[in-house]
Amino acid sequence: MTRPYIKTGNSVPPPASTPFPLRPATPAYAPPEFGSWWDHLLVRAIFAIACVAAGYHFHPFELSKWVDAGIGLAFSISVFLFEIRLQRASMRRLIGAAVGSILGILGAYLMGLVLARTSIPDGSRSFLDVALLLVMTYIGLVIGASKGDMLNLQALGGLFGSERSTRRMPKVLDTSVIIDGRIADICEAHFLDGVLMIPQFVLRELQLVADSADSMKRQRGRRGLEVLQRIQKMAHLEVEIADDDFANVADVDMKLIELAKRYDGKIVTNDYNLNKVASLQGIEILNVNQLANALKPVVLPGEVMRVFILREGKEYNQGVAYLDDGTMVVVDGARRMINKTIDITVTSVHQTTAGKMIFGRLDEREAQNARPSQPQILTDIPQPRPVEQHTVRHSEAMAAGERVPRPIAPDAGHDPE
Numbered sequence: 001m002t003r004p005y006i007k008t009g010n011s012v013p014p015p016a017s018t019p020f021p022l023r024p025a026t027p028a029y030a031p032p033e034f035g036s037w038w039d040h041l042l043v044r045a046i047f048a049i050a051c052v053a054a055g056y057h058f059h060p061f062e063l064s065k066w067v068d069a070g071i072g073l074a075f076s077i078s079v080f081l082f083e084i085r086l087q088r089a090s091m092r093r094l095i096g097a098a099v100g101s102i103l104g105i106l107g108a109y110l111m112g113l114v115l116a117r118t119s120i121p122d123g124s125r126s127f128l129d130v131a132l133l134l135v136m137t138y139i140g141l142v143i144g145a146s147k148g149d150m151l152n153l154q155a156l157g158g159l160f161g162s163e164r165s166t167r168r169m170p171k172v173l174d175t176s177v178i179i180d181g182r183i184a185d186i187c188e189a190h191f192l193d194g195v196l197m198i199p200q201f202v203l204r205e206l207q208l209v210a211d212s213a214d215s216m217k218r219q220r221g222r223r224g225l226e227v228l229q230r231i232q233k234m235a236h237l238e239v240e241i242a243d244d245d246f247a248n249v250a251d252v253d254m255k256l257i258e259l260a261k262r263y264d265g266k267i268v269t270n271d272y273n274l275n276k277v278a279s280l281q282g283i284e285i286l287n288v289n290q291l292a293n294a295l296k297p298v299v300l301p302g303e304v305m306r307v308f309i310l311r312e313g314k315e316y317n318q319g320v321a322y323l324d325d326g327t328m329v330v331v332d333g334a335r336r337m338i339n340k341t342i343d344i345t346v347t348s349v350h351q352t353t354a355g356k357m358i359f360g361r362l363d364e365r366e367a368q369n370a371r372p373s374q375p376q377i378l379t380d381i382p383q384p385r386p387v388e389q390h391t392v393r394h395s396e397a398m399a400a401g402e403r404v405p406r407p408i409a410p411d412a413g414h415d416p417e
Contacts, residue, residue, distance in 0.1 A: 044080055051076040093148040100144020104136035111136075170195040170240070171286065172260050174269035175205050175252070179224040182288055183268065184231055192286075196231065197265060199242045201255055257283055296325050299358055303346045305329075307360075309337045327355065333362040 055072025056065050063071075086094065112129045120128070173196060177183050186192055206228075210221030232239045244262065246255050253274045260267050266284040269275060275285050299305065307321035307329050319334030331337075331344050344360040351357075 044076075047079070048073060048076040089145070090148070092151045093145045095151060096148025097141050097145035100140035100142070100147075101137050102140070103144075104138070104140025105133065107140075108133040108136040170197040170263050170265040172197045172199065172242075172256055172263075172265050172267050173202065174256060174267060174271060174274065175202050175209075175224070176270040177268050177288055178202070178206060178227055179209070179220050180270055180288060181223060181227050182292070184227045186288065186291070187231055187234055187237055190236060191291075192268075193236050195238045195240055195265075197240050197242050197259075197263065198228065199244070199256065199259055201245055201252060203241070205252060253277065257281055292325070293355065296327060296356060299346055299349055301346050301348055304343055304363065305346060305360070306341060306343050307331070308341045309334050309339065312338060323358075327358060329358045329360060331360050331362055337362065 051072035052069045053072075055075075056069040059065050059068040061068060061071065089097075108129075111132050115125050115128055118125070171192060171194065173183065178198075183192075187196075206221055206224050208221075209217050210225060212218050212221065228239075231237060242259060242263075244259055246258050249255050249258060253271065256267055256269075256274065257278050259265075260278070260283045261281075266286055267274070267278055268286045268288070269278075270288050275287055278285050307323070309319040309321050309331065311320050312318065312335055313320045313330055315332075317333050317335045319331045319337055321329040321331060321334075323329060329344070331342075332347075334342065334344070343363040345363055346358060346360045348359045349356065350359070
């Protein structure tokens, strides 16, 4: 999975003059609304202060008041982390986790009633009750969350039907698809939406290509940066820069796979090898080349199409043409039609790993029009004089003593003097 447009070596971070900003642009003015970052920060600060005050005032563990206050702060931090994790879960998973935990608590309560009728000492029975409560609640929470995607929210009478899933599913962009440039047109046509994630190591690789000594590589790198700027200006997309780096992974393709696993996302690429390796590891791939092949027009045998014969084919009397999407068309009997636009009849269509190939033959009407016309017999050319008349004149002139001028080209039947 070597990349021909990037040289190997230690990658360096892009300089401050990078044309593409490393953070997504924010709108110039956003109306204030509840639920912003400052509102969440204020609510969390109030909750943390309440936990610290409760620990300091009640000191439930019979420790120093300041130690109990620190325990309250640690408890609030753990609640914040749990909240952040829940924000990434879908509605189905949340409902499944809630139902599973309730069923687990109910099961632990029923098992506690059974233990109450046994002769187990009170201390041991209390420990078993607490242990069963924690274990059953945990098992119900985990299993309910894992099976939550199987829920059909539409069956609940539309109560959650209009609720969008909060699962992010970002699309991770590869360097090849950025340099290719067609991803911008696809996004502009709203075939891709949501979160587009650009890893920091992909930006570094793109910067190295843009700073290459080779003019061709430098042009491709700058084109990739312009494509990113174009994508960033689209309102229906959210462009994010992923700062995650994997120091123990040297290959960029493997870093893309690890990043997609971490964020549960998809990889957008044109790389055939990356496509195969990521598919084997269970990563969803969006291949722009496959999309382009799927959008090519369907051509059936027997159809008539107009093409421009560009060059000679490999076989005898063949001509080669190309469609607008790059599809090669091989035409039998079209060698004399080079640099001409003709009508052909499709005979067969072959799908190969490199793309689609169309085979056709020259239309008979075009072939008749291209045949050279028969040569005309010219009758207006003056015929040469008979040899006998020329001989008689020559003899008469010799008898009269006159000197006859010699012809420029001697007659075939007369010997020169």
